[in-house]
Amino acid sequence: MRITNMRRWWAPLIVVYLSVHLAAAQHHRKALYPSAHRIKRGTYSLIDPTFQRSVEDVNLLFEILLAGMQIQGVEHTMLIPDEELASLRSVQKLEVICNDVLPKSLSDIRRLTAELAWRRQPLSRQDFERxxxxxxxxxxxxxxxxxxxxxEAWTDAVIQLFRAVQKDLRPS
Structure with missing residues (x-):
């Protein structure tokens, strides 16, 4: 009789535990940047585009940022003032990422920061770049x-994104 009562008590607890575990596992597989997995007409056709694939790409991105690259949300365009840098073929991937993959609205950025705050594992190379x-x-x-x-709203978003990058850079 005691064993039967114990089973009745443990069964709901086990179901709740498994439900929470399953939800957590699905949360970690959720794409941080879902638009990276969509191909849009008229763009440089890439699935899950990534700019940095080598040390040279990292140096190029640093040079582009130093040159004053602007990502403008209203027009959804990326502008590089240096014409020589802007004309490089590899910059097309960066344009796709900045124009089509990055979240531009405050609500989308808040969704992203909430998901980043819940993450326990390090970001993938693509997600870190984005x-x-x-x-x-x-x-x-x-x-x-x-x-x-x-x-105030945009400042909070900047702080949350900075914390996510900082958290990912810390040794585990």
Missing amino acids: TVLTLVYTTQTLARVSTQQQR
């Missing part, structure tokens, strides 16, 4: 907003 570029976009947007309320 998070850093989203941080660049968010910082540039913060510089352009005019009202105090918008400034």
Whole structure:
């Protein structure tokens, strides 16, 4: 009789535990940047585009950022003031990432930061790159907003993205 009562007590507990475990496992497989897996008409056709594949690509991205690259949300365009850098073939991938993959609305960026806060494992190389570029976009947007309320909201997004990058860079 005691064993039967114990089974009745443990069964719901086990079901709850398994449900939570399954939900957590699905959460970790959820794409941080779902638009990276969609092909859009008229763009450089890439599935899950990534810019940095070598040390030279990392150096090129650093040079592009130093040259004053702008990611503008309203027009959804990436601008590189240096014409020589902008004309490089490999920059097409970066344009696709900045124009079509990165979240541009504050609500999408907040969704991203919430998902980043829940993550326990390190970001993939692609997701780390996109998070850093989203941080660049968010910082540039913060510089352009005019009202105090918008400034506070975008500042919070910048801080959350910075914390996510910082957390990913810490040794585990």
